[in-house]
Amino acid sequence: MADVEERAQILIEALPYIQQFAGSTIVVKHGGSAMVDHELRRAVARDIVMMHFVGIRPVVVHGGGPRISAMMERLGIQPEFVRGLRVTTEQTMEVAQMVLVGSINKEIVSLINAEGGQAVGLSGKDANLIRTRKMESEADLGYVGEVESIDAGVLETLAASGYIAVVSPVGAGPKGESFNINADHAAAELAVAVGAAKLINLTDVPGILADPDDEESLISTLTLDEAQGLLGGEDIGEGMIPKLESAIRAVEGGVPRAHIIDGRIPHASLIEVFTDRGIGTMISADPSTDG
Amino acid sequence: MADVEERAQILIEALPYIQQFAGSTIVVKHGGSAMVDHELRRAVARDIVMMHFVGIRPVVVHGGGPRISAMMERLGIQPEFVRGLRVTTEQTMEVAQMVLVGSINKEIVSLINAEGGQAVGLSGKDANLIRTRKMESEADLGYVGEVESIDAGVLETLAASGYIAVVSPVGAGPKGESFNINADHAAAELAVAVGAAKLINLTDVPGILADPDDEESLISTLTLDEAQGLLGGEDIGEGMIPKLESAIRAVEGGVPRAHIIDGRIPHASLIEVFTDRGIGTMISADPSTDG
């Protein structure tokens, strides 16, 4: 019975966090090992369903880079470059959309449904959720877009009826064409648009590291100012840049806290949301308040 | 981090139970040590609030025998007997009501509110929640009543707005007079009237014992038939009779499961609802399904 009492104790320790986030939206950027590893992705699905059942409205945004590359290779599509930059041709865009919307999104939907949730997959084109403009750059990079505006109506409709939205980062262009958008950026814009209480980014590192080569050098908390300083500096690894940009954008847009956490830990987002253990890096306007 | 992962694992193991009871009502009969001991009663309040925040509608019904006796003694009121049976005089009834409604009920309300809930205390007289008739017996026992009917409208109103009802076992007589009603019986009738998914009775024993003198002889599950047989037999301790009657009445009235559990274990009701550990005795129409 001692064991059972301890279990009860652990459950009850989640109560303050359940109370704190009841009725809030939490945006989870899904990706990396957490989306690939068989056990980890089941754990993420459970975390999402757990959030839903304790009164949180989770929104999942996923990426999918490696899977797109693999499919392009299978189809024998050669990458194109303009002035040294990779270009998203119409053909590439079509493949990306098929992989993101037609394959990865449905896998996540299935995993959530298997855990007892009711997931509905969306792309940014559905109900014009993510209106997108062509990203400006010196070279013509083709169908690479950035978020123009979010029309979160369909998210509200689905959440109000108990459905969990899973969003693929494909944007609706002005003429109905598809644009590839960075999933970290899309997650931040969605978090801002729905007034999320948190943005959680599942990555393959422990968080932001003071020394990118030293996993022990984790920075637990960053103010917005500190985060912006870091972004401008040289100590930030290239892969971390869009994730840090995403966190900064979210906090600038009014999301109280953005977290870059280690998706390789099972139930990482559950730990982040429901326990008092710091996990990964938290960026917030005012880090003095915990949670 | 290992510890944290284990905590996450324990949390996630509650998910199936959270899903199962989302939207259901669970009636908790509060009493015994769980209502007296300082730590235990805080734990019960937390369990109730936890249920509320994961989507369950808890209704608390409390007893209070010893406190009523103590107050009567302080007031110098002599117990009256008719043919050897204790009588509830008008004076006794007034004291009982003051202690139950004015003292114990408010303590439970305060404890729940302290844990972040929004509790509202009710007696059976408020909104005519429990209409009561005089209990028939050979001797005139005074203001001892039994439930005539439940008008659960006020419970629905409060639950729909997020309030947690705490009910004192004082019934409304036909002329507006107060009646003392057995709290175990009141809990069962309320559970039936609101279509509860569970009735949990917090007692000071491990459950129903095959041998009342041997705490190791716990009977884990009873079918309705078995429970009725036990009630008619001689092996049941006197104190257990109203609790067993209550469980039988609830299950007969359509409540799928009634539990008589050991309120001396911290978070006993949480363990009962959210873990796979059997605790106490479960009476159900068909015990083959677990939960």
Place this chain on the structure above:
Amino acid sequence: MADVEERAQILIEALPYIQQFAGSTIVVKHGGSAMVDHELRRAVARDIVMMHFVGIRPVVVHGGGPRISAMMERLGIQPEFVRGLRVTTEQTMEVAQMVLVGSINKEIVSLINAEGGQAVGLSGKDANLIRTRKMESEADLGYVGEVESIDAGVLETLAASGYIAVVSPVGAGPKGESFNINADHAAAELAVAVGAAKLINLTDVPGILADPDDEESLISTLTLDEAQGLLGGEDIGEGMIPKLESAIRAVEGGVPRAHIIDGRIPHASLIEVFTDRGIGTMISADPSTDG
């Protein structure tokens, strides 16, 4: 038939008042003889139910001083004094709460229900209706509190479903402890918080008297300025001070009219609300408008 026509005429003369207050809240401070006398208290209950059925939302706040003292005496509790001021000890507070919440409140609830209403008793602790802080004073007066804030949500919930709230003046302290609060003051704060159209105080005098010793010297109307002047003066009887303070607080807080009326007259509040006869003293920001 002549008699019947006259009765119809009297009924129809209530129509403008029924129209005026349809949908409004009226707070009735119940106390004095109106709460003690058998016939009078039935009449008050009927008045409350009448208000409810013609579309008014009545809220009842009751006091109970003499009953508390009587119970303390029966329990042999000696009054305590600090620097000559009466102290509310923890023991006294417990008795006060039992009498107010467990006895008087339930009597009023029963009387209203007997007349066809659906009353629900509340204390300031239920749903944290009245958050209270310790009253500041030179001497430590114990559990004597003043209103910190009102959370009127539960009143709205109950009224919207057709229930009539009856409130005991026991406040919720910051640590969940109970505080004794003056019922006149509580009624004023509740009237302000719910945006009441009227506060009616049932007293044992004809109203505010120019000469406290002369019942013929009734002051029919007072502006807020006049009332404040009177409060600062010496012509006001001591018992009238909290009632006048209550009326002033209500009007300052936006309640259009506060009435101090003679609860010894049967159906005094009905007369006040539904006839053109002035009864007692009306305090209003602008007394030029009648009603």
Place this chain on the structure above:
Amino acid sequence: MADVEERAQILIEALPYIQQFAGSTIVVKHGGSAMVDHELRRAVARDIVMMHFVGIRPVVVHGGGPRISAMMERLGIQPEFVRGLRVTTEQTMEVAQMVLVGSINKEIVSLINAEGGQAVGLSGKDANLIRTRKMESEADLGYVGEVESIDAGVLETLAASGYIAVVSPVGAGPKGESFNINADHAAAELAVAVGAAKLINLTDVPGILADPDDEESLISTLTLDEAQGLLGGEDIGEGMIPKLESAIRAVEGGVPRAHIIDGRIPHASLIEVFTDRGIGTMISADPSTDG
């Protein structure tokens, strides 16, 4: 003050009736002196508004025979007869509709609005409220119709938003043409269709008389059987026939009570609804219950 207390007493005696009819619909057939006399018709309007404000949904149906005849005379239209029966020609129908819908209906609407109600006039053609078929008879009587069906949707819409419907007895024929329908009959059909609690017919006699020539011979109550017997007999005055038919039809259709009362008494319908004084004749399925 004694007078005021008596007034309060009279008001409070209306409470049981207010409770009884709260939320019910009462159909008032308006006509006779009550619709012509300046003071009486104001009194009727007040009664209607009073009903509305105490939670009743009144529906007014009016007649208008003499006014139609007067207008026809002014227009020099000669009455037509077929086999000795009066015929409603297209021209006559047009005049009847103008007088009923364009003149009398608007007067009643104005009177109700002047008393603080919000009346909306309707004919049976609006929203196809009263679908009508040509009355079958040996001779062709032209545009004389009988009720085919009631579509009470518009009455529900208006009542739910607080409007008081005033209905002219003009029916919608199958091809959109207008039909003259008997106002007593229309009132009965409307009462049945809306599930009215009462049908009140304002007439120029004290009620149904055992001896039509003796106003003292009022029959206070009639069972449905007795009323049907009376209708088939010879003791019933011709003018009373449609009124008795209307009452019988209403009660047969499920309206608990139909009243034929003396509209010459000011506030007759108020007296009928809100006092215990019998007024006129009540026809009910089971007259043993009063009210």
Place this chain on the structure above:
Amino acid sequence: MADVEERAQILIEALPYIQQFAGSTIVVKHGGSAMVDHELRRAVARDIVMMHFVGIRPVVVHGGGPRISAMMERLGIQPEFVRGLRVTTEQTMEVAQMVLVGSINKEIVSLINAEGGQAVGLSGKDANLIRTRKMESEADLGYVGEVESIDAGVLETLAASGYIAVVSPVGAGPKGESFNINADHAAAELAVAVGAAKLINLTDVPGILADPDDEESLISTLTLDEAQGLLGGEDIGEGMIPKLESAIRAVEGGVPRAHIIDGRIPHASLIEVFTDRGIGTMISADPSTDG
């Protein structure tokens, strides 16, 4: 099949207009030949019903001058004049109201119902829809009024339940008396009060003509400034003045576009709303936007 495809093409060309006006209110001033000619008035009814079924909320306001004069002549009522101006006596007002409310309004209601709509006729007196004051003028013109205020609540109630309102231009005076109001003016005030997207005035001319004697000189569009200039000038025919005033008032009051169109063309309002063909004259604050 070629013909069918063309029909489909025409249907689909209405789509942008259906989208544009979905959920909007359009006020149609009905009058002239469109209200008299048998085929035209059926076509107007169909247009109204068509608007309703594609998601527009139509409100119809009708006039009726010639019919009133004809009835007055039949009744032998001599027109009165004061200082050369025609006077609306009480007798005239009664006739006008009977003809407008009791005759013309019901005809339009019937026609709409025959096409599958659910029309409800209203005057400005119903629910105090159009509160009216006596028109100021040097001579006493009797019951000639101008709009004081609109209480559009009943229009909202009816539209929300799918009913189509048909309004007669009879206003409610301060004492409940009736006033004759110009139907063009009433239509404009109603359009402003309900926030209409369009006001369409069905007339017997092609629109506003540069040369009143030359039907070919149609002015297709007018800015508000141009319209105001025209009103002050001499080139505007007398009959057109109230129609132009109405359009100006509507646009000044926020209605984006007011149209004066040729009601002699079958389905003129349908053409105006659902095709790209200019028809009649459009007055708008900014005519650069079409539609």
Place this chain on the structure above:
Amino acid sequence: MADVEERAQILIEALPYIQQFAGSTIVVKHGGSAMVDHELRRAVARDIVMMHFVGIRPVVVHGGGPRISAMMERLGIQPEFVRGLRVTTEQTMEVAQMVLVGSINKEIVSLINAEGGQAVGLSGKDANLIRTRKMESEADLGYVGEVESIDAGVLETLAASGYIAVVSPVGAGPKGESFNINADHAAAELAVAVGAAKLINLTDVPGILADPDDEESLISTLTLDEAQGLLGGEDIGEGMIPKLESAIRAVEGGVPRAHIIDGRIPHASLIEVFTDRGIGTMISADPSTDG
């Protein structure tokens, strides 16, 4: 103007059909040339949006065979056969899902959005819309499924908020795996589940032909019996079998009419729904009623 009047006439002729289907659901099975040809697919999108704006709830189900085959060829996947039957391997299923959900579905969504609709793409896996079981057959055909049950909740949620659902025929297997389901069959099951008023199947033939080689031999209407007879016979072309099965299943399931029409005609579904021209073959339980 003559042309304009004719256009108005054509519009108004659609009114009875708009009235008839207001509030109904119509399921459109999209496929064949109508889904491939640039102009035709824009026309279908417009028809869908037109239906939406006139109050119909359209649900689109699409197929996509040729596109899946083309992608498989590009990926060098060899078709597998068991006992001569084509097998859907896991690899094939993945490609099919990517093409259907990630490519074709999004194109249709974009086209509808471009016409002013708000489309949301769904697969049968989203919200477990289409639960699927493995199709039974002698040979193991792999991931070929048939509909087990429809959970139409998400369709109701989306339609109630004004979104147009576009469904890909990919089913959710019992373990969360994907199954390929025949789009014609899926459309029929969805039509039955939502209680559709019509099922329209866009094909590349004029309808069901008495002689499959003679396009002039169109059968306009079939009773359910006749359709079942035809299905069992030899005169039905192989490609038509699933379409006829779909129509029969829909009508058997309570859909009043199922239509197999020629999607090569622009706006074919608009013609079917909004004109009196027969187009293609209509299967209905009772063909005597037209429409």
